[in-house]
Amino acid sequence: MTxxxxxxxxxxxQTERASAGRVQLDRRVPPLGGFTLTYLRIELARKLRNRRxxxxxxxxxxxxxxxxxxxxxxxxxxxxxxxDGGPSVAAFIMVSMAxxxxxxxxxxxxxxxxxxxAQGWSRQLRLTPLNxxxxxxxxxxxxxxxxxVAVAATYLVGAISGIQLSAAQWISTGLVGWLLASAVFTTxxxxxxxxxxxxxxxxxxxxxxxxxxxxxGLFYPVSSMPDFMQTIAxxxxxxxxxxxxxxxxxxxxxxxAALTNALVWFAVFLVGxxxxxxxxxxxx
Amino acid sequence: xxxxxxxxxxxxxxxxxxxxVRAVSGVDLTVQPGEIVAxxxxxxxxxxxxxxxxxxxxxxxxxxxxxxxLSPRAAISRGLVSAVLQTGGLLKDLTVxxxxxxxxxxxxxxxxxxxxxxxxxxTDIATRRVGLCSGGQQQRLRFAMALLSxxxxxxxxxxxxxxxxEGRRAFWNAIRADADRGxxxxxxxxxxxxxxxxxDRIVLMSRGTIVADGATAExxxxxxxxxxxxxLPDADASExxxxxxxxxVSVQGDRVTLHTSDSDALARHLLTYTAARxxxxxxxxxxxxxxxxxxxxxxx
Numbered sequence: 001m002t003x004x005x006x007x008x009x010x011x012x013x014q015t016e017r018a019s020a021g022r023v024q025l026d027r028r029v030p031p032l033g034g035f036t037l038t039y040l041r042i043e044l045a046r047k048l049r050n051r052r053x054x055x056x057x058x059x060x061x062x063x064x065x066x067x068x069x070x071x072x073x074x075x076x077x078x079x080x081x082x083x084d085g086g087p088s089v090a091a092f093i094m095v096s097m098a099x100x101x102x103x104x105x106x107x108x109x110x111x112x113x114x115x116x117x118a119q120g121w122s123r124q125l126r127l128t129p130l131n132x133x134x135x136x137x138x139x140x141x142x143x144x145x146x147x148x149v150a151v152a153a154t155y156l157v158g159a160i161s162g163i164q165l166s167a168a169q170w171i172s173t174g175l176v177g178w179l180l181a182s183a184v185f186t187t188x189x190x191x192x193x194x195x196x197x198x199x200x201x202x203x204x205x206x207x208x209x210x211x212x213x214x215x216x217g218l219f220y221p222v223s224s225m226p227d228f229m230q231t232i233a234x235x236x237x238x239x240x241x242x243x244x245x246x247x248x249x250x251x252x253x254x255x256x257a258a259l260t261n262a263l264v265w266f267a268v269f270l271v272g273x274x275x276x277x278x279x280x281x282x283x284x
Numbered sequence: 285x286x287x288x289x290x291x292x293x294x295x296x297x298x299x300x301x302x303x304x305v306r307a308v309s310g311v312d313l314t315v316q317p318g319e320i321v322a323x324x325x326x327x328x329x330x331x332x333x334x335x336x337x338x339x340x341x342x343x344x345x346x347x348x349x350x351x352x353x354l355s356p357r358a359a360i361s362r363g364l365v366s367a368v369l370q371t372g373g374l375l376k377d378l379t380v381x382x383x384x385x386x387x388x389x390x391x392x393x394x395x396x397x398x399x400x401x402x403x404x405x406x407t408d409i410a411t412r413r414v415g416l417c418s419g420g421q422q423q424r425l426r427f428a429m430a431l432l433s434x435x436x437x438x439x440x441x442x443x444x445x446x447x448x449x450e451g452r453r454a455f456w457n458a459i460r461a462d463a464d465r466g467x468x469x470x471x472x473x474x475x476x477x478x479x480x481x482x483x484d485r486i487v488l489m490s491r492g493t494i495v496a497d498g499a500t501a502e503x504x505x506x507x508x509x510x511x512x513x514x515x516l517p518d519a520d521a522s523e524x525x526x527x528x529x530x531x532x533v534s535v536q537g538d539r540v541t542l543h544t545s546d547s548d549a550l551a552r553h554l555l556t557y558t559a560a561r562x563x564x565x566x567x568x569x570x571x572x573x574x575x576x577x578x579x580x581x582x583x584x
Contacts, residue, residue, distance in 0.1 A: 023466045025317075025352060025436045027362035028392035038389030042382055050377065120373025126341055127369075127430075128390040129361040 033131030035138065043142035047105075056206065057105045057146055061097035061154045068219060069093030070161055078250060082164075087249045091165060094158035095173045095246050096218040100209075101150025102181035103238070107209055109143025110189020111201040118197035136190075144182045151178045169248050177245030180262055184241055185209070187269035194276035212238045237265035290353045292317045292437045292468035293338060297347035300333050307333040309492040311347070315470060317436065320463050322479035322500075323472040325489035331472045332370070334489070335441050338470075339367055352436060363391045363433030368426045368440045376415030380406055380425055383414060387429045394432045404428035405454050419446035427455065431462075438462070440471035444478065456482050510547040510567050514560040516540050527553065543568075 030036075047053050072089035080086025113136055116122060125135055151174050165173075192208070193201045213219060215229070216238025222230055233239050240261025247255065293315040300308040308330040315321050325331050336342035338349050340356030351359035359365045374383060381397065388394040401407045404424045409417060414425065423446050430438060438459075444452045460482065463469055473479055479486050479500070486503045488496040496503060509531065519540045525533040529550060532543035540560075544550045547565045554560035 021465070023434060023436050023462075025364060027364055029358075029361045030390065030392040034390045036389040039386055042378065042386050045382075046375070046377055116373070116375065120371050121375055122373075123341065123369070123371055124373055124426075124429075125390075127339065127360060127367050128387060129363070129392070130390045 030129050033134040034129045035134050039130075039138050040142055043139055044145060047142060047146050053105075053108060053146070057101050057108070057150050058153055060104075061101040061150055062157050064100070064219070065090075065094055065097045065154055065157060066161075069097065069158075073162060085164070085166075087165060087169070088163065090161070091158065091163045091249055092221070092246060094154055094163055095177060095249060096242060098151040098154035098174065099177040099181045099242055099245055100213055100218050101154060102144075102147035102178045103185045103209055103213070104206075105143050105147035105150055106182045106185035107189035107192075107205045108202060109139050109146075110186040110191070111193040111205050113139055113190055114193020114197055115199065115201050117193075140182075140186055143186060144178070147178055147182055165249070172248040173245055176248075177241070180241035180244060184237060184262060184266050184269065187266060187273055188237070191269050191272035191276060194273060194279075212236055215239075216242055218242055234261065237261070237269075240265065289317055291315060291350075292319070293349070293351060293470065294353075295334070295338065295347065295349040298334060298337055298344050298349060299346035300330075300337060300342060300344050306492055308337070308344075311489075311492070311494055313487065313494065313497075315437075315468060317468050318463065318466050319485055320459075320469045320483050321471070321485045321487055322483035323470060323487050323489060324476065324479055325472075329489045330492040331489050332441055335367070335369075335439055335470075335472060338439060339365065359437075363393065364435055365437040365439065366430040366433050366435040367438070368423070368430050368443045370441050370445065374414045374422055374425065376413065378414055379411050380414060380417065380421075380428075381410040383425060384428055384432065388432050391433045393434075395434050397432075400428040400431040403431055403458055405451070405458075420448060420451050423447055424451065424455070427458075435467070437468045437470070440469065442472055442474060444473070444475070452478075509543055509545045510565055512542045512544055512547050512550050512554070513562075513564040513566075514540055514542075514554055515562040516554070516558060516560040 047057075069090040069092075072093065074082060075089040076082050077087045077089050077092050082088050122132065122135070126132070155170065155174055188208075189201075189205055192205045195201075196204050215233050216222075216236045217225075217233055218238055222233045222239065225233060234257065240258045240263075243252075243255055243258035244262060247253065247258075291314045293313060295311055295313045298308055298311040299306075311330070311334055313334075323331050323335070333342060337344045338351065338356060340360065349356060351365050354362070354364070356365070378386070381401070384397045384400060388397055398407070401410055404427045406421060406424050406428060409421060412421075414422065417425065423443070427443065430440075440459075444455055447455060456478070459469055459471075471478075471483075483500050486496070486498065486500050487494055488503075515538050517538045519535050519538075521533045521535050521540075524530060524540065524542060527550065529544045529546035530542050531545065534541045542550060551563055551565060554563060
């Protein structure tokens with residue numbers, strides 16, 4: 001469709017002075033709802049130069065592994081001795097810390113979507129062809145990539161410190177931990193972000209994650225907690241996903257309760273996200 | 285006006301309420317390609333809400349708006365319309381150039397980033413973090429972003445807010461040059477001199493409706509003459525408007541306001557033949573016309 005521009009009588013005089021080419025009205029729509037690698041690259045660059053993000057997502061898990069996990073490298077996790085190929089407690093901590101990094105990245109990503117919305121950036125983006133869902137998708141991918149880097153960094157440090165696992169264990173714990181942490185905690189971040197818009201969202205979620213990680217057994221095995229704490233822990237959101245991620249390590253096998261925990265929390269955060277998002281929209 | 289082409293903006297009976305507040309009540313507006321239209325009105329007149337509906341940011345409760353014959357969203361997807369809004373947020377941790385690279389990547393076709401940096405006069409701060417830019421510089425960045433898609437229609441909501449005099453002049457020169465290339469521009473502004481100087485047409489909005497719409501020269505014709513105000517109990521509006529040289533009469537309680545082309549004769553008449561007192565004579569300007577048209581209880 002080509003639409004010729006017809007100058008009005010009013011500005012016909014100015015039109016004669018026209019120099020550069022005319023404004024074209026025959027336009028294309030970008031493919032994929034505006035999904036571009038440029039946006040993804042810039043999102044990643046933003047994360048990598050944000051010192052706080054790097055500290056909590058990459059440095060903190062590696063550091064915690066050294067402080068808590070490394071001294072336990074000779075303590076067997078199961079009845080199988082380490083010499084016989086059994087996993088150490090250090091491996092357990094390594095998986096936990098890797099998940100912590102993935103959780104942090106996912107939560108901050110979720111929260112940032114809401115924060116940027118509160119700051120009006122989403123409104124600015126609505127003046128472009130970018131589909132709002134594609135925007136969230138791009139940010140999720142960037143968050144998951146950083147989470148993957150956190151998992152890989154922790155595992156690399158673990159491997160260098162002498163942790164020995166089978167290839168299947170390395171891959172399954174890493175993949176399950178990364179994917180579950182990303183799914184559950186991106187939605188948690190989104191929910192908190194819509195609930196507490198503004199810069200406070202990041203602080204609130206960071207604090208919540210540390211507490212949830214503690215009670216969910218990331219820093220301290222749930223089995224070593226007092227009985228009543230163990231009962232509470234089993235109902236918290238980090239518990240389910242971390243049990244599932246570490247199952248290949250402990251040989252505990254598939255745990256229906258842990259899966260239920262993970263699915264229920266994912267559903268809760270998803271519903272919360274939708275509810276608070278709608279409330280937020282109404283207010284605006 | 286020549287052959288009707290597809291209008292840049294075609295709004296019919298737009299209505300929007302927020303709760304009990306009716307922000308826009310029945311706006312009809314057609315803007316032809318190439319026009320530069322100033323959108324004037326006091327705060328709360330419904331300008332921003334109307335602009336939001338033109339951009340598809342707010343769905344209208346009633347009525348319809350088309351941009352180049354398309355829905356606002358479809359027009360935005362094609363880069364046919366872009367805007368500089370008061371509320372558009374920016375990412376503070378990006379540089380100016382990154383913000384433009386990102387925005388450019390979202391469109392199918394864009395002007396080069398270097399070109400829009402130059403056009404907006406921010407080439408020298410391209411590597412600066414947005415959070416370190418002044419309000420005026422951020423406003424120019426928004427302008428540069430709006431130029432990327434080389435839109436057929438550019439909508440500006442109080443675009444020069446925060447700019448200094450020099451920035452404002454450079455901004456309008458850029459807009460004017462664009463209009464010469466056939467770009468349609470609709471801008472909301474508080475600065476009446478901006479509307480007067482840069483618009484071909486002025487649309488006055490008040491209380492959610494358009495109260496005056498005409499070529500800038502027409503609106504300026506309203507400015508000629510003088511306003512005579514007097515205290516006149518039991519004034520008869522029809523009798524007053526029948527007086528020679530009186531164009532417009534409004535009565536509020538004991539106070540009458542008369543628009544006239546001969547204030548001397550009118551004052552003489554009022555003082556000689558009526559009980560009028562406290563006579564006050566003022567010359568008109570766009571500001572007073574604006575106030576008269578947009579304030580309450582004014583006859584058209």
